[in-house]
Amino acid sequence: MNTSREQPAIVIEGLTKSFGDLQVLRGVDLEVADHEVICLIGASGSGKSTLLRCVNLIEPIDAGRIVVEGDEITAQGIDVNAIRRRIGIVFQSFNLFPHMSVLRNITLAPTKVVGTSASQAEVEARELLDRFGLADKAEEYPDRLSGGQQQRVAIMRALAMKPDIMLLDEVTSALDPELVAEVLDVIRELAAAGMTMLIATHEMGFARDIATRVCFLDDGVIAEQGPPEQIFEDPQQERTGQFLARIVAAGRM
Amino acid sequence: MGGGDGSRSVWVAIASTVIFFAVVILAVVNSPGWSSPGGVKEQFFNREIFEESLPKILDGFWLNVRIFLIAEVLVLVLALVLAVMRSLPGPVFAPLRLLAVSYSILFRGVPTILVIFILGFGMPALELQGVPNSDVFWAIIALTLVYSAYVAEVYRAGIESIHPSQTAAARSLGLGRGQAMRYVVLPQAIKRVLPPLLNDFIGLQKDSALVAVLGVTEGLRQAQITQATFFNFTPYVSLALVYVMITIPQVLFVDWLIKRDQRRQQAGGAA
Numbered sequence: 001m002n003t004s005r006e007q008p009a010i011v012i013e014g015l016t017k018s019f020g021d022l023q024v025l026r027g028v029d030l031e032v033a034d035h036e037v038i039c040l041i042g043a044s045g046s047g048k049s050t051l052l053r054c055v056n057l058i059e060p061i062d063a064g065r066i067v068v069e070g071d072e073i074t075a076q077g078i079d080v081n082a083i084r085r086r087i088g089i090v091f092q093s094f095n096l097f098p099h100m101s102v103l104r105n106i107t108l109a110p111t112k113v114v115g116t117s118a119s120q121a122e123v124e125a126r127e128l129l130d131r132f133g134l135a136d137k138a139e140e141y142p143d144r145l146s147g148g149q150q151q152r153v154a155i156m157r158a159l160a161m162k163p164d165i166m167l168l169d170e171v172t173s174a175l176d177p178e179l180v181a182e183v184l185d186v187i188r189e190l191a192a193a194g195m196t197m198l199i200a201t202h203e204m205g206f207a208r209d210i211a212t213r214v215c216f217l218d219d220g221v222i223a224e225q226g227p228p229e230q231i232f233e234d235p236q237q238e239r240t241g242q243f244l245a246r247i248v249a250a251g252r253m
Numbered sequence: 254m255g256g257g258d259g260s261r262s263v264w265v266a267i268a269s270t271v272i273f274f275a276v277v278i279l280a281v282v283n284s285p286g287w288s289s290p291g292g293v294k295e296q297f298f299n300r301e302i303f304e305e306s307l308p309k310i311l312d313g314f315w316l317n318v319r320i321f322l323i324a325e326v327l328v329l330v331l332a333l334v335l336a337v338m339r340s341l342p343g344p345v346f347a348p349l350r351l352l353a354v355s356y357s358i359l360f361r362g363v364p365t366i367l368v369i370f371i372l373g374f375g376m377p378a379l380e381l382q383g384v385p386n387s388d389v390f391w392a393i394i395a396l397t398l399v400y401s402a403y404v405a406e407v408y409r410a411g412i413e414s415i416h417p418s419q420t421a422a423a424r425s426l427g428l429g430r431g432q433a434m435r436y437v438v439l440p441q442a443i444k445r446v447l448p449p450l451l452n453d454f455i456g457l458q459k460d461s462a463l464v465a466v467l468g469v470t471e472g473l474r475q476a477q478i479t480q481a482t483f484f485n486f487t488p489y490v491s492l493a494l495v496y497v498m499i500t501i502p503q504v505l506f507v508d509w510l511i512k513r514d515q516r517r518q519q520a521g522g523a524a
Binding site: 056058081082084085088089091093095096097098099108109112113114141142143144157158161 | 418419421422423424425426427428429432436437440441444517518519
């Protein structure tokens with residue numbers, strides 16, 4: 001936790017990232033205040049996931065800098081593991097540990113990284129499971145849960161580290177349509193509780209509903225950003241309008 | 254073949270199996286070389302010699318058991334170290350990776366019996382201070398060195414079969430590289446490679462017979478002695494039987510382990 005209140009949760013400046021010859025991010029600037037919920041929208045390949053993975057230091061960046069709660073996390077010699085404790089990330093494909101029970105999935109990081117006692121970690125994990133309606137699945141293994149349940153467990157697993165910021169990378173994209181709602185409900189609850197979140201999503205209705213700000217990524221830069229009403233109803237940029245028109249045509253809004 | 258008539262196909266399978274083996278056994282037993290004096294039965298399947306030689310062979314085989322059990326424990330550890338060494342990323346670890354790769358080439362390339370000769374005869378002959386001169390000790394080391402090279406490859410295949418997203422998930426939670434390996438990658442990898450791991454262990458158990466070349470009185474050497482006493486090959490067949498008998502429970506155990514795991518992790522079964 002940082003003491004100074006005015007400090008933004010995340011500052012991203014001039015972030016660039018290439019994979020081989022393919023430049024995915026071409027200079028992204030973004031400032032996220034505490035308790036903000038920012039939805040990143042844009043076509044597949046526009047760089048949404050890469051941006052989130054860079055903030056979690058899963059991908060090393062090429063240029064620019066990322067500052068989290070006043071600490072430049074892209075500086076040389078930074079303790080990567082300490083940074084990641086403050087930033088939770090949830091992936092499109094859940095990535096639960098299949099050889100561990102739900103409970104163990106959630107308690108692994110607190111016990112091994114923070115040093116929380118096993119009993120305390122279990123109490124906290126059960127509280128999370130209770131809060132998000134999966135108390136009866138604590139002893140189950142991930143493969144025996146539905147996709148929606150697995151994704152909720154993945155969110156809890158990240159929350160168990162008590163992060164200040166959550167990054168959600170298209171967390172509903174791999175789910176059957178009828179399972180999307182239960183996951184979105186969890187995210188809504190997090191937003192209501194004041195969690196700072198950066199959400200890459202294709203769920204436009206959800207983005208409009210939950211976001212304090214929507215950023216439209218196109219061709220590796222933030223082409224347009226603003227409150228959801230503005231982005232969805234009165235986009236200033238032509239390409240934003242074109243993207244949204246395609247979404248509407250696809251029946252996804 | 255229509256669906257649904259399961260019991261009929263079971264009976265057909267049983268009947269055809271019984272008839273097949275009855276025919277084979279009758280053909281063998283009634284062949285000219287089987288029961289004639291000095292024939293196969295007398296030379297290879299002689300009951301009296303079997304009963305006389307088995308206790309001695311088991312006595313010698315007990316040494317094999319101790320040799321391969323110790324070697325197996327050492328192999329599990331050394332091979333894991335080699336496999337993890339080989340999976341270390343980044344330019345800093347290049348020498349360690351090279352070491353692991355060279356090791357696996359060297360010890361998979363050299364015949365096991367040669368390694369046993371070199372260490373088993375060579376090391377005690379040096380008479381160096383502090384170096385054990387027990388040939389059994391060096392035989393265990395030789396088997397460990399050779400089989401670690403194979404098992405390291407098995408581990409490595411397992412480690413590489415775990416999707417990188419598992420490591421990414423573990424690291425994103427703040428686990429270090431070593432912790433991600435230990436708690437997330439290795440447990441899954443080892444489960445996946447249990448069958449080939451058992452293969453190598455059975456190979457190791459069989460190769461413990463090579464220790465006989467050092468003059469150690471283990472199972473094979475004992476069988477050889479008994480064979481020379483009776484001028485009969487039954488002791489060898491008895492030893493072969495002992496090897497097969499210790500393999501069966503291991504195969505069943507690994508099958509059971511895999512099934513238990515599947516039951517626990519996948520749909521179906523009691524919650």
